Amino acid sequence: MKKVSIKDIARKTGVSITTVSIVLNGNGPDRKISGEMIEKIQKVAKELNYSPNQFAKGLRTGKTNTLGLIVDDISNFFFGNISKTVEEEANKYGYTVMFCSSQNDEGKSRDVLSALIGKQMDGYIIAPTDSMLPEIRELEKGGTPYVLIDRFFPDLNASSVTLDNYKGAYDSVAHLVKQGYSKIAIITSDTEQIQHQERLEGYKASLRKYKIPFYPDCVKKIPFKYSSQKVLKEIEDFIRDKGDIDSVLFTSNNLGIIGLEALRRLKKRVGVDLGVICFDDNNLFRLSSPAITVISQPIKGIGKNAVKILLEQIQKKKKEPQKVVLTPSLVIRESTPEKRKS
Amino acid sequence: MKKVSIKDIARKTGVSITTVSIVLNGNGPDRKISGEMIEKIQKVAKELNYSPNQFAKGLRTGKTNTLGLIVDDISNFFFGNISKTVEEEANKYGYTVMFCSSQNDEGKSRDVLSALIGKQMDGYIIAPTDSMLPEIRELEKGGTPYVLIDRFFPDLNASSVTLDNYKGAYDSVAHLVKQGYSKIAIITSDTEQIQHQERLEGYKASLRKYKIPFYPDCVKKIPFKYSSQKVLKEIEDFIRDKGDIDSVLFTSNNLGIIGLEALRRLKKRVGVDLGVICFDDNNLFRLSSPAITVISQPIKGIGKNAVKILLEQIQKKKKEPQKVVLTPSLVIRESTPEKRKS
DNA sequence: CTGAAAGCGCTTACAG
């Protein structure tokens, strides 16, 4: 079936394609097209079930009313929910959003990213991985609006919406200390990503503040690209070997989930044998028994701010990058009870 | 910064845009463009950091090498994982995929869907809701390739990849019966969606087979569009009121998650006071204590099959719809122990 | 071996 075009409508209505285009874009009244003409054109368009060719439109105007959201793993709870808010917000302003996952797979993530950027959307919201830096510089050079979320590059002057990771970790440790824990391990990603660095700093600072000695071997860094299987093994080994820790802070959703699996396999009872805090909330943490104390990210806030900033850049050509840092909140649940004297 | 076009390359190399286009599409050798010309053009293209304008390309060729995956809620575990496989598979064949969520929001889902279809991708993989039917008929009429996953419309002769829902429910009940349960409730969605109907049928058939009486009031249907809050309340009320049931089958991931929350609030111990089985696996079910027995969907299989069928339709113009039904597997965990005599 | 030209479907200055 041939797609119906503006030309078909023009023919059927007996006017020029110019007029049709004007009317269909809602500029009829402005351009003083007669009311009956407007109605007629709209009626025919509907009859023919016309829908504009987005390629032609995009080619001509350079606009798509489409935002791209690029994350490294779309099956992740955090991103799933970010996506939801971003979509809701964007829709409010008449934009659709396309989600794209870069799968966090070294070289591949770059190809995927290039492909996406090639789609020429109006702007991008990106949760970047280290390997994306070159592509992001391209965006920058091309003047394409974008905003980074969750992570950012210290040496790139870009708009971003991030979390106060330092505070998140700091507060976690403070809470553990208050509950009587003193041998606190941190399990984190071995990556350059700034947010993990900040979390580690917050952890150290909090220990310092409470005069708890810092043991370097209580810090477990797990290579970023490890498979779930390998991460599981690493965590298991670490916890088994360090028999004297009394609590542990997982610095990401994913690490936390796998960490719980490790504890389960080791038959360590959460909240009894070991206090547990995780970064990012999810259903598992919220509903498992005992429920897990978490540092919760203001997911709605991240999504809303990102869309707002991005649209400002797109529409008003506001060029100075904006950096928003949101505050995490500590949600105390059952995995960090007051420590029993042993 | 002006985007560089094929014209710039032509000017700089001193050939026509035709030649540039041919070379850049890899047809140089075929068209017997001289080797040095090919090299020169490619070098210049790289220097100028050329990337083709997808609108122009799409407008001209009608192809985009892009697949659309439309789901109702992207923050859902099942869809998150489907997305992952679909993307992996599609990438293998040189396609990128865009995810779009219809947010399952009555009227809105239709607008979103229209917008997406307007993007004119090469084909669509859709987990449809009832309200999408009109749009899907449009796709059908327009001859756009698409395949339905997870759900389908009985009166639409479309390609689909679905689960043997009947068997899933049947096997669940059989397992419960074997473990000694006899007052088995089913909590399901009150929707026309065929997969929920099938699950209910499987439940009834299995009861019949094992000569367990069927009590209509052991079937709780929850309106599809209820908010999580309302679903929670419904489930809580139902379970509290029906004090005599000894086990419950939740027919979806989402219902199961909220169901566990309800049980928790009612202080019903899973696996002790009540046997529990859920459709679809996820981290919560796998790692909570006790771990939940589930009917697991072959997510990879669904994704792979969907992409394969879709690409066949796109490429070979193979037009007869293909329907694939995959078999679920019962994963027995701790929420359905042998029932104690009471 | 290479190029001039048409055309994909739209929008938008410009002219009347």
Next chain:
DNA sequence: CTGAAAGCGCTTACAG
């Protein structure tokens, strides 16, 4: 109030 025409950046039959 309405239309003819140019042009967005590409590809592709066709000609030489």
